[in-house]
Amino acid sequence: MMNQLIFIIENRYTRLVLVGLMFLSLQTTLFNEMRPFGVCLQVMLLLAASSGLATGSQTGAIAGFIVGLLYDMVLATPLGLCAAVFAIVGYLAGFAHSFVHESTWWSRMLTASIVSAVGMILLPIGFTITGTENVLTLNVLTVALVVALFNAVFSWPVEFVCRWALREPSAAR
Template sequence: MSQVEAPLEGSQPLPLEALVRLSLVVVVSLVLQLSLLDGVRVAGAHPDLLVLLPVAVGLLAGPDRGASVGFVVGLVTDLVLPTPFGLSALVGTLLGAAAGSLRPGRARPSLWMAVPLVAAGAAAGTVLRGVLLALFGVPKALTAYLPPALVVVTVGGLVLGPLVLRAVRWALPVEEPARPGPGLGGSAAPGRVRT
């Protein structure tokens, strides 16, 4: 059953193939965000693909992996934003870790369960960013910018969530526990890695 599939634990080193795939997902997401999604404006706000990534990784691969990917994606985002450097990394780390801790057991959640969680995570990330920017003295961060951003990012999360989840699923390998043999309980055989 697919519910017992578990992603590789964050403490294990990421296989090279997964690392390459994950880097590709981050770069493609960045390019799509800059050249396409930034132009999709509703009341001055746009969907945020880069805030969905750490949430999706956290949900599918746990808090450790979610925080690490959130940190890296955040640093990349900080390179294209004029906000304080490290702010997006902080938001990404917290988002990835929080999403990972919400993961039901060690099983990957189903798509129908994961998409609303990804959208909710993106909304939480937007609120956190708004609060931090308000603390750093950006005027009207919570009153003028946050309300439309919250709506657009959440709706964008629901629309783009399945795509992001599929991309992360493709990038990160899954460790399938060995099928329980008769009388063995499935505990002795090592796991199998699939993508």
């Protein structure tokens, strides 16, 4: 019983959930108020993208799913929609960056930026599929652009946090 508890506590996804909760609280308070160009910055999407960049496509997809599910809990949109989109974003981030021969800081920024933009376009498509109307407008492009820029700037520190949270328990010791 105790061993199982220690295993759960040591699990990297448990750490990710805790980090995700902190990011979610920032998302619903600070970044909900700060809206440059009228766009709500998506720090949860950044967390999903950075997870993929830090650990690769498979872990990125699972981490993105967890982060998206946390985000779904506070949104009025269908549960699981953000989880699916963020899982794709996490997967794409890891997959796209696996083609980079020698990874540099700017290649990571660029990848985070592009996958964030893709995520912000996929979200309204998902909303439309699940029945929400008037969401797929040209405003989506503005939102995607602003979010992509913000996520590019902050991708490095968030990736550092993701690398720490998603390291294997053996590496942690």
